[in-house]
Amino acid sequence: ILNVEQSPQSLHVQEGDSTNFTCSFPSSNFYALHWYRWETAKSPEALFVMTLNGDEKKKGRISATLNTKEGYSYLYIKGSQPEDSATYLCAFNRDDKIIFGKGTRLHILP
C-alpha cells in the first residue's frame, strides 16, 4: 500500500519565525516528489517537483530538501509572513501513480 504521511497536521507559527514540516513516502521505485501550496478559496499551486536524491530547491523564502533513500522531504519557510498561511500538500509519484498526503495546515499568527 502506497502511503504519504505529512506532519504535523496543523501548525501555528508567529509572524517572522521560521518553520518546517515533513513529508514521508515509500523509498522504493521513486520517481518524483511534488510540493503544492493551497490557499483558502484558491487552487493548489505547484511549489516544487523534486526527482533526485539530495535535491534542494528554493523559491523565495521557501525551500525543500529530498532524501529518496530514507523516504522523506522537508519544506522550510524562513521568516513566515501572513501570506504563507495555507495548506501545504506533498505528493509522491511512481509507476503512473500519484498519491497525495493529507497536508499540513499552516497558520501564521500576527
Added chain:
Amino acid sequence: DGGITQSPKYLFRKEGQNVTLSCEQNLNHDAMYWYRQDPGQGLRLIYYSQIVNDFQKGDIAEGYSVSREKKESFPLTVTSAQKNPTAFYLCASSDRGFDEQYFGPGTRLTVT
C-alpha cells in the same frame, strides 16, 4: 490568460441522476487529471489522461467515467453507481504525465 476552468463552482443533484463536471485547459498540456477531496483526506486520483483519446483509471474510478476527445477538454461524469458522490472535485493538467500540475478552481458537488 492561460489556465484551467471548471464549471460550475457548485452543483446540486438528486440521487440517481448522472452529472457531468466540465474541465477545460488552454495551456496546451497533454496530461489531465481528476481528483476528489473529502474532509480529512488527501486528494485522490479518479482518472487521468496522458494523451487525447486515451485515459487510465486512478485509485477510485468506480462510479465515474471520462472522455478525452479534445486535448483541451476532460469532462468527468459522476454516475448513479457512485455510492458517495458528494465531494469537492478538482481538475488538473500538466505538460506531460505527472509533471508539475496546474489545478482548476474546483466544483463542489452535493447529491441529496
